[in-house]
Amino acid sequence: EVQLVQSGAEVKKPGESLKISCKGSGYSFTSYWIGWVRQMPGKGLEWMGIIYPGDSDTRYSPSFQGQVTISADKSISTAYLQWSSLKASDTAMYYCARPPSGRPSDAFDIWGQGTMVTVSS
């Protein structure tokens, strides 16, 4: 079964750093893009960026460029989303997701369960 399993909920203070993870299984991890989607409390979905673990090619939405870093470790089939200095406005649910094809902007047909990040002093 193709699965994306995300790391658990996090509670952090403003200014702290954070790295959350998304582990893929049941498929060739290096052959599919993995993206990240933000959903702020009570709000809609926002496409943040995407990485191709095979060669680490990474694309960001202009809204998130410079705000987060997307990376992957293909040796352990895991993608990451990280912040160097969190803000209260980073409080949100973060989903990783995978498109079915080789096109990075394609629809996501496989989703992780989500990681809730809460940033509060």
Place this chain on the structure above:
Amino acid sequence: DIQMTQSPSSLSASVGDRVTITCRASQSISSYLNWYQQKPGKAPKLLIYAASSLQSGVPSRFSGSGSGTDFTLTISSLQPEDFATYYCQQSYSTSPTFGPGTKVDIK
């Protein structure tokens, strides 16, 4: 960025009703339009891709149409499990964007 709008933002309907949700793009996106369903506390689920292709395992009461800038999602006979929020997403540009969502609740 390509901006996506949806209408209505919410609707109330009864089981068995035919429901139509509209999505509009700020520029032509050909048929690069996808629809998702999200239930509270759950990850989104892909329903329709490429404007009108039904994702595997999705009931046939869901259908999509449109091209260019105007698209619709239709639920032919609303079922209890269909009460959820629906999002459109353009996958035309290198920076895909979602619509604001349409919440479908019980009348």
